[in-house]
Amino acid sequence: MQELQELLKTKDYIKSNFKLSKTQHLLMSAKINGVEGNFILDTGASNTCVDFEFEEFFKLKAQTSKHKIAGAGAIGMHSKLSEYNIIRIGRWEGYQMDIVLFDLSHVNEALAFAKLKPVHGIIGADVLLEGKAIIDYENRNLYLKKQDVSKRNLLLF
DSSP states (O other), X not given: OHHHHHHHHHTTEEEEEOXXXXXXXXXXXXXXXXXXXXXXXXXXXXXXXXXXXXTTTTTOOEEEEEEEEEETTEEEEEEEEEXXXXXXXXXEEEEEEEEEEEOOHHHHHHHHHTTOOOOSEEEOHXXXXXXXXXXXXXXXXXXXXXXXXXXXXXXXX
16 A cells, blocks of 8 residues: 555645544544544535534634535435635645535434544535545545645635
């Protein structure tokens, strides 16, 4: 796997680690708007999400969404949307990222039942697609391609 790591480094990929829980969830830390939190890395989640409870904690400016969402065994849930956020995973940064806020208590209840720590949210496919993600499950590494700095500059205006 050292060869994979070296090849991806030459292609401007940044390596981050994740942990595999006893429930087979991929757990990792990430920062949203400079604030660190605990997240599930979920290839099946279409969007990156944060629990309503942490809207202020992550400095999110969210608007109520008229769309109802579904996920993790629940449907028809109310949501909010926060636009233009910075997500940092290790040394990788994603700019102008949307974050969906909704009630993740059912997720954390399931984690608590398995005696695992709660999470602040879920890193979804939007981040994985933006970062052209490569997941090395065996070595528990996530590789994300370095972002174009010009996208970051748009946040300054």
